[in-house]
Amino acid sequence: MIEFVGLVVSYHGAARNAVDGVSFVAPRGQLTALAGPNGSGKSSIVRALLRRADVIGGAVTIDGRDVNTLSYAELARDVAVVPQREEAAFPARVREYVALGRYPHLGLWRAPADDDRRAVDQALAQAGVDDLAERDTDALSGGEWQRVRIARALAQRTPALVLDEPTTFLDVAHEMAIFELLSSLARSGLAVLLVSHQLNLVARFADTIVLLDEGKVATSGAPAEVMQADRLESIYRWPVVITRDPAIGAPALVPLRRPLNL
Amino acid sequence: MTRFRGWYWLALVAVLIGIAMVAVARGAVSVSLGAVIDALRGAGDPTAIAIVRDLRLPRVILGALVGAGLGASGAALQGSLRNPLAEPYLLGVSGGAAVGAVIVFALGITGDAAVTLGAFVGGIAAVFLALAVSRVGGRGARGDMRTLLIAGVIVGAFANAAIMVALASAEPNTVRGALWWMMGSAADATWRRVGWLAVSLLLAGGALVYWAREIDVLSLGDDTAASLGVDSERSGRRVFLLAALLAAATVSAAGLIGFIGLVVPHIARRLGLRAHRPLIIAAALVGATLVVAADLAARTVAAPTELPLGAITALLGVPFFLVQLRRTA
Numbered sequence: 001m002i003e004f005v006g007l008v009v010s011y012h013g014a015a016r017n018a019v020d021g022v023s024f025v026a027p028r029g030q031l032t033a034l035a036g037p038n039g040s041g042k043s044s045i046v047r048a049l050l051r052r053a054d055v056i057g058g059a060v061t062i063d064g065r066d067v068n069t070l071s072y073a074e075l076a077r078d079v080a081v082v083p084q085r086e087e088a089a090f091p092a093r094v095r096e097y098v099a100l101g102r103y104p105h106l107g108l109w110r111a112p113a114d115d116d117r118r119a120v121d122q123a124l125a126q127a128g129v130d131d132l133a134e135r136d137t138d139a140l141s142g143g144e145w146q147r148v149r150i151a152r153a154l155a156q157r158t159p160a161l162v163l164d165e166p167t168t169f170l171d172v173a174h175e176m177a178i179f180e181l182l183s184s185l186a187r188s189g190l191a192v193l194l195v196s197h198q199l200n201l202v203a204r205f206a207d208t209i210v211l212l213d214e215g216k217v218a219t220s221g222a223p224a225e226v227m228q229a230d231r232l233e234s235i236y237r238w239p240v241v242i243t244r245d246p247a248i249g250a251p252a253l254v255p256l257r258r259p260l261n262l
Numbered sequence: 263m264t265r266f267r268g269w270y271w272l273a274l275v276a277v278l279i280g281i282a283m284v285a286v287a288r289g290a291v292s293v294s295l296g297a298v299i300d301a302l303r304g305a306g307d308p309t310a311i312a313i314v315r316d317l318r319l320p321r322v323i324l325g326a327l328v329g330a331g332l333g334a335s336g337a338a339l340q341g342s343l344r345n346p347l348a349e350p351y352l353l354g355v356s357g358g359a360a361v362g363a364v365i366v367f368a369l370g371i372t373g374d375a376a377v378t379l380g381a382f383v384g385g386i387a388a389v390f391l392a393l394a395v396s397r398v399g400g401r402g403a404r405g406d407m408r409t410l411l412i413a414g415v416i417v418g419a420f421a422n423a424a425i426m427v428a429l430a431s432a433e434p435n436t437v438r439g440a441l442w443w444m445m446g447s448a449a450d451a452t453w454r455r456v457g458w459l460a461v462s463l464l465l466a467g468g469a470l471v472y473w474a475r476e477i478d479v480l481s482l483g484d485d486t487a488a489s490l491g492v493d494s495e496r497s498g499r500r501v502f503l504l505a506a507l508l509a510a511a512t513v514s515a516a517g518l519i520g521f522i523g524l525v526v527p528h529i530a531r532r533l534g535l536r537a538h539r540p541l542i543i544a545a546a547l548v549g550a551t552l553v554v555a556a557d558l559a560a561r562t563v564a565a566p567t568e569l570p571l572g573a574i575t576a577l578l579g580v581p582f583f584l585v586q587l588r589r590t591a
Contacts (some may be wrong), residue, residue, distance in 0.1 A: 050488040076491030083485035090343040090481065100478060102492035108475050140534070231590040 001063055001191055002049065002079065002160050004025040006076065008057030009044045009215075018044040020215035021058065024208075028159065031186040033202040034195045036212030037236055043084060044215075046164050047161060050081055062160060076104035080153035084164040084195075089150060092137035094148055098123055098133075101155030116180045120155050126153035127181065143174030160191040167193050174249040179205045204250040228249035266534035274547040280549055282326060285558040286318040301400075324451035325511065325557040326550035327459045329522055330513040331467065333549020335508040336523030337530060337542045338470045341477040342501040345410055349524035350509030353414035353502070357421025359513040360387020360444055364425050367440045368432055374450065377443070378458070383467045385510030389503065392417045416566075446519040446572025448557050455517055462511035466504045466545065470522060474539035477501055481538075519572045521579025522549050552578075 002025070008044070009019035019041040028030040033044050047053035049060050051067060058123065062078045078100070079193045101123065125129040127141065127147045140148060142240045146166050153161055167175040175198070179195040182207045185190040194203050201210055203223040214234045219226050229242045232253060239256040287298050291308050300306035335350040336393040350356075362384020366377050394415035398501075425444075425475035429437050476497045479487045509523065530544040556574040563569060 047485070050485060052485065052488050070490075072488070072493050073491035076489060081485070081491075083483070083489060085488050086483050087342070087344060089346055089480055090531060090536065096536060102488060103479050106475075108473060156490070227385035234411065237318060 001028055002162070003061045003064075003192055004045065004058070005061065006058035007045065007055065007060060008051045009041070009048050009252040010056050010084070011044075011054065016051075017056075017215050019079075021061065022212070022215070022217055023174075024210045024217060024220055026160070026162075026191050028191045029186060029189050030207040031183055031192045031194060031205055033206035033209045034193060034212065035199055035202055035209060040212040041163055041215040042157060042212060045196060046081065046083070046162055047081065047211075049162060050083075051075070069164075072149065073104050073107070076156060076158075078158055079160040080158040082149050082153045082161075082163040082166055086149065086167075088137065091136045094129065094135050094137060095120065095134075096142070097122070097131040097137055098151045098155050101152040104156060119146065121156050123154035126154050126185070128177070142169050143171070143177070146170060146174070146178060147181075148157040150178070154185075159189075160193070161185060162193045162195075163195065164195045166194070167196065167201075173203065199227070199232075200245065200250075200252045203252065204248060206246065209230055224251055227253060264532070264534040265542070268291075270533055270544075274551075275552030276546060278326070278365045278547055278551045279553070280556050281391045281558070282322050285313055285322045287324075287555050288558060288559075288562055289313075289318060289369035290574070299382075300421055301344070309524065310313075320453050320456050321451040321553055322591065324456050324459065324515060325448040325569075327456065327463055328519060329526075329549035329553030330517045330546035331459070331463050331508045331512040332523040332553075333491070333526035333530070333545035333547075334463075334467045334470060334542045335505040335512075337527040337538065337545035338474075338477055338501050339505045339523075339529050341481040341538050341541070342505075343408075344481055344499055345411070345484065346528070347484065347524070348411065350505060350512075350551050351518070351520065351523060352411060352418070352486065353506050353509065354388040354417030355385040355414075355506050355509040356390045356513055356518050357418035357425075357508055358391070358513055360440075360518065361424050361428075362387070363423045363514075363517075364428050364440045365437045366445075369429055372438075374452065378455065379444070381514035382510050385513055386419060386507070388417050388507040389414075391508070393499070410498075442570070443517040444572075446514050446517040446575070447560075447568075448553075448571055450566065451516075459511055459515045463508065466507040466511065467542070470501065470504050470542055471539055473497065474537070474542055478536075501582070517572060518555065520576045521573055521583075525536060526552065573591040 005023050007019050007022045008015045008017050022045060036042055043052050048055050049067060067075055097129060098119050102119060106112060124133055127150045129144065129147045129151050132144055167178050179201050182192050182194060203249055206223060208220065209223055209226040211226050212220045218235050219231055227242055232240050241254050242255060243252050245252040284293060285296060287293050287295050291313055293313060297306055297310050298314055304311065332350055339348045339350060340346055359381040362380040363377050365570060368378035392413040395416060396409045429440060452557045476492050479490045479492045480494055480498055487494040526545050526549040529548050531540050533544060535541040535544055557571050560569045560571045560574045
């Protein structure tokens with residue numbers, strides 16, 4: 001379980017706090033989605049979890065332990081993160097890349113044991129990229145690369161998984177495949193926290209949506225509670241209507257053509 | 263991507279030893295390979311023994327160590343900075359070392375140890391200056407490896423300007439000495455210098471090999487490194503310092519030898535290596551081979567005139583780089 005308690009993140013010289021007193025829980029066995037407009041503080045929350053943001057108040061805990069009391073390696077054994085961006089300068093073979101997920105368990109010198117190799121094989125299979133294992137990372141399509149990155153995080157074998165916009169640049173099928181994968185990972189008992197702009201997909205897959213606005217939690221709860229036209233209009237500053245998706249009846253957002261003030 | 267095979271290690275070592283043997287045998291007075299082996303054992307013609315043991319061997323080993331240091335340093339830097347164009351001299355080390363050496367020349371001190379020490383102190387001072395400059399950016403820029411790289415370039419540019427100012431008013435002899443040193447040369451090899459360089463190389467290079475897995479993780483970017491349990495700020499700075507130490511030691515031993523630190527890691531990667539522990543070791547072997555070969559060429563191509571070693575490595579490095587560019591394009 002990942003818990004954020006009154007988290008405040010501030011960047012040097014910024015007019016307001018990037019994250020301003022955010023509290024919510026990403027429990028095990030659930031897919032928790034973090035959404036909100038650009039600049040609402042989503043990525044800062046992920047960076048605070050990684051201890052890479054200037055946290056000036058509140059705390060991030062994992063299964064009750066403050067991340068600041070953990071070593072970097074302990075943190076990496078508790079939660080795996082797929083950051084938004086990753087610019088690898090040099091390609092590697094997919095299997096070797098995924099095996100880097102074992103680093104928090106191996107450290108500088110321990111040689112990979114059977115257990116480590118099994119973790120890598122399972123991660124490749126879970127993410128559906130086992131057929132790519134011998135390919136080079138620079139020969140992958142965007143969708144394959146995202147799944148390979150998720151496989152690397154799965155190889156960490158952590159009880160919690162955090163992903164920052166893993167479906168950016170992906171087409172419909174690849175996007176759906178990733179959401180299905182995350183949903184099944186949550187059902188298998190992981191605490192999955194997903195940062196996403198795809199409100200309609202999030203509404204179909206997530207157990208809970210936390211909607212941020214200007215660094216604060218604007219609203220949170222089950223998709224049906226959060227997906228209200230008036231709330232979304234005031235948060236995104238754009239006119240919308242909420243309909244039902246014809247497949248499973250989940251709330252779906254349709255943005256209208258004209259902004260409110262014109 | 264080619265797959266690295268175990269026997270490549272044997273091949274790398276064999277090529278290095280082969281070229282080193284030829285380099286010991288060839289020169290103003292050529293010695294047969296058999297005589298070289300005899301001389302190494304202390305048998306045969308006393309003149310051959312003197313040439314092999316006191317002149318050629320220290321020079322060849324110094325060249326090999328310089329190449330190994332630059333190759334290892336470059337491999338570690340390109341990985342941790344995630345930049346295929348990163349190389350040891352970009353850190354300001356070369357400029358700083360040159361300033362240190364030129365100051366010693368300008369003071370009229372000619373002792374071998376003084377120049378070496380001056381260059382080493384200058385190189386290390388430049389690195390710490392670069393670290394300080396990178397902190398000027400404040401908290402936002404703290405620990406950002408790109409800022410560190412830019413800081414190194416700035417310090418290097420400043421050092422070059424300082425050298426020009428110092429040389430503008432220097433004696434012709436000082437200018438010649440400083441210039442020869444800046445072009446790089448293994449000609450002044452002594453066993454003491456070889457020993458000193460070997461110790462620095464074992465310490466700094468060994469430390470890079472020890473922390474190599476951290477470089478694997480660092481090469482994925484700061485956020486991903488943090489998610490895998492590596493404090494990118496701390497370990498990035500450690501790699502930076504160790505790589506700079508290696509470069510400073512090589513520069514103080516043989517002056518500026520360009521392109522090795524840039525090109526060699528690419529050759530090692532072409533062999534199919536990605537993990538930085540084998541990559542750093544392979545880059546050291548390839549670097550050693552290239553510098554020994556280049557030094558052999560510097561001594562023999564236009565004999566009896568000796569060409570500057572740094573110029574030879576750059577002359578070889580540029581076409582190599584163009585070929586690389588063509589292949590990737």
